[in-house]
Amino acid sequence: MRKLAITKLNDLFAAIAESEKLYIPVDGKTGANYELWAEGKTLSDALNTVRSPKDFFFPQTEDMMAFKTEGKKIEIIDTREECEDFVIFGVRACDVRSFAVLDNVFLSDPVDSYYKNRRDHGLIMSMACTRPAETCFCKTFGIDAADPEGDIVCWRVQGFLYMDAKTEKGAALLDKLASITEEADSDVIAEEKALIRARMEKLPLASLTTDAFGPGKTDTFFDSPEWKSLSESCLGCGTCTFVCPTCQCYDIRDFKTNNGVIRYRCWDSCMYSEFTKMSAGQPRLTQVERFRQRFMHKLVYYPERYNGLYSCVGCGRCLAKCPIQMNIAKVMKTLGGKAND
Amino acid sequence: MTDIREPLIPAIGEVVDIRIDTPDVKTFRVVTPDGKKPFIHKPGQCAMLSVPGVGEGMFSITSSPTNEEYMEFSIKKCGCVTEWLHAMEVGQQITIRGPYGNAFPVDTEFAGKNMLFIAGGIGLAPLRSVINYCRHYRDRYGRIDIVYGSRSKDDLVDYNEIISEWVGDDDVHVHLTIDREQEGWDGHVGFVPNYVKELGFDTDKIAILCGPPIMIKFTLAGLIEMGFSKEQIYTTLEMRMKCGIGKCGRCNVGSKYICKDGPVFRFDQLDELPDEY
Numbered sequence: 072m073r074k075l076a077i078t079k080l081n082d083l084f085a086a087i088a089e090s091e092k093l094y095i096p097v098d099g100k101t102g103a104n105y106e107l108w109a110e111g112k113t114l115s116d117a118l119n120t121v122r123s124p125k126d127f128f129f130p131q132t133e134d135m136m137a138f139k140t141e142g143k144k145i146e147i148i149d150t151r152e153e154c155e156d157f158v159i160f161g162v163r164a165c166d167v168r169s170f171a172v173l174d175n176v177f178l179s180d181p182v183d184s185y186y187k188n189r190r191d192h193g194l195i196m197s198m199a200c201t202r203p204a205e206t207c208f209c210k211t212f213g214i215d216a217a218d219p220e221g222d223i224v225c226w227r228v229q230g231f232l233y234m235d236a237k238t239e240k241g242a243a244l245l246d247k248l249a250s251i252t253e254e255a256d257s258d259v260i261a262e263e264k265a266l267i268r269a270r271m272e273k274l275p276l277a278s279l280t281t282d283a284f285g286p287g288k289t290d291t292f293f294d295s296p297e298w299k300s301l302s303e304s305c306l307g308c309g310t311c312t313f314v315c316p317t318c319q320c321y322d323i324r325d326f327k328t329n330n331g332v333i334r335y336r337c338w339d340s341c342m343y344s345e346f347t348k349m350s351a352g353q354p355r356l357t358q359v360e361r362f363r364q365r366f367m368h369k370l371v372y373y374p375e376r377y378n379g380l381y382s383c384v385g386c387g388r389c390l391a392k393c394p395i396q397m398n399i400a401k402v403m404k405t406l407g408g409k410a411n412d
Numbered sequence: 413m414t415d416i417r418e419p420l421i422p423a424i425g426e427v428v429d430i431r432i433d434t435p436d437v438k439t440f441r442v443v444t445p446d447g448k449k450p451f452i453h454k455p456g457q458c459a460m461l462s463v464p465g466v467g468e469g470m471f472s473i474t475s476s477p478t479n480e481e482y483m484e485f486s487i488k489k490c491g492c493v494t495e496w497l498h499a500m501e502v503g504q505q506i507t508i509r510g511p512y513g514n515a516f517p518v519d520t521e522f523a524g525k526n527m528l529f530i531a532g533g534i535g536l537a538p539l540r541s542v543i544n545y546c547r548h549y550r551d552r553y554g555r556i557d558i559v560y561g562s563r564s565k566d567d568l569v570d571y572n573e574i575i576s577e578w579v580g581d582d583d584v585h586v587h588l589t590i591d592r593e594q595e596g597w598d599g600h601v602g603f604v605p606n607y608v609k610e611l612g613f614d615t616d617k618i619a620i621l622c623g624p625p626i627m628i629k630f631t632l633a634g635l636i637e638m639g640f641s642k643e644q645i646y647t648t649l650e651m652r653m654k655c656g657i658g659k660c661g662r663c664n665v666g667s668k669y670i671c672k673d674g675p676v677f678r679f680d681q682l683d684e685l686p687d688e689y
Contacts, residue, residue: 136420143504286667319659339660
């Protein structure tokens with residue numbers, strides 16, 4: 072374990088940025104978001120960024136390939152390029168877990184090379200949550216806010232940043248930073264972890280559990296009359312899916328330019344009617360079915376497909392951003408019955 | 413990373429023949445630019461065809477895997493991409509990627525069985541690859557019955573192939589029907605589900621249904637009434653698709669992705685999925 076005085080955080084960022092692109096949460100007009108670090112940019116105190124860090128590996132839009140057409144002929148141009156190494160600093164435990172959720176989708180056979188490229192070149196410096204918020208419920212999904220996963224795990228305690236390497240990649244970076252950091256005792260971290268866990272227990276959503284959900288629960292919930300009342304006010308705006316760190320649905324579209332066609336992909340949302348609309352028909356006719364799909368996918372279908380892992384990490388972004396204050400915690404409370412009273 | 417094959421990047425296909433099947437269905441023959449079959453597939457699998465700048469769509473491969481020279485797609489004109497495809501001329505290049513999805517278990521669960529194919533309209537497209545596979549390896553299957561119906565005689569896809577090739581085959585029994593009386597048609601008139609009931613089939617066979625949802629619903633009920641079990645009846649599902657590899661999320665039904673885990677399902681397997689297709 073290494074440590075560095077918080078007052079020297081700028082030196083740490085400068086040292087990392089010497090060889091790799093470094094992204095840190097920075098305060099902006101609408102909240103904190105990840106920005107490329109440059110001299111003068113300081114770390115936000117916000118618990119979580121407005122946009123999740125999924126952009127780093129699965130950007131909101133990305134070009135995939137290009138085409139040139141001439142008469143009846145088509146030329147396909149592979150526009151993929153090797154990504155540069157980069158470091159994301161300050162990722163919270165919930166968001167680190169979201170990468171595992173995305174990995175299951177994008178790295179399972181056949182591997183998505185666009186995602187893998189970014190994933191291979193990204194290093195994650197996670198940050199334990201000293202002050203979890205009232206919208207936090209990562210514990211519900213077995214995530215420990217006090218001890219995140221990641222290549223290097225960081226804790227902010229008593230004026231110091233403590234850093235512990237969890238992977239070879241992380242150890243290599245910490246080695247490079249040895250001249251500006253010092254060896255640290257891990258006892259203080261054990262105390263900090265206990266403190267964070269105690270705080271988590273006191274949060275409003277601390278008792279929310281997944282007990283009622285998981286693999287094999289389709290029949291229990293699919294025809295529940297509750298979907299209608301839960302989705303009644305849903306505007307179908309898709310905000311929840313866009314701020315969600317685990318939502319991974321996408322669209323593929325073509326864009327005509329002056330000298331050809333670019334095929335790109337962009338985030339899409341199961342909350343939109345167009346999502347499943349075919350010339351042959353529309354299997355999800357109303358917002359009730361679309362709303363149900365989103366939550367059934369997160370709480371039942373995804374865990375059924377991927378070894379019980381839930382496709383929600385309790386980051387609380389949808390609780391903060393939904394314009395009608397509907398969210399997965401309310402859905403779980405309503406459908407989960409007694410387990411979630 | 414550029415050394416890994418990216419499944420979403422297609423290859424080029426060239427349309428070398430266009431057959432007008434019905435007023436709104438054309439069958440396109442596709443090969444690679446050097447004249448070869450684009451890739452190997454199994455009966456029931458699909459491919460993504462695209463016209464750069466217009467869009468991409470999933471289509472079932474209607475030609476049999478036993479055809480080693482080219483691939484065929486029977487496509488109904490019903491949207492942007494299909495309208496563009498219908499306006500194409502021979503020699504036009506498109507893009508193609510695949511094969512996608514599972515396939516009919518022609519070499520395992522179907523082996524040695526009597527086969528009953530039931531199709532409505534463009535629903536014959538995915539079944540044609542299986543039918544021609546079974547006809548190619550004729551001695552591996554028992555009696556073959558094909559019930560096929562459409563709105564009119566002009567809407568029967570592959571009519572010429574059915575009449576000139578299928579009908580004459582040994583122990584292949586073709587039962588055609590059209591919805592309404594039509595001049596020049598002396599065959600059966602009536603809807604597919606009713607015709608299946610009229611014909612009455614022994615339950616010693618595998619049944620495969622493909623067609624509009626309403627046809628599937630009533631035909632399935634009819635077969636169950638005749639004593640068929642859901643384990644003997646197969647169909648193919650249709651959902652909107654973009655990636656074809658179980659990632660973009662559109663065709664997700666329950667824990668399955670229709671593009672990857674389907675499109676072929678047995679009816680007992682469908683009972684395990686939420687009723688949403």
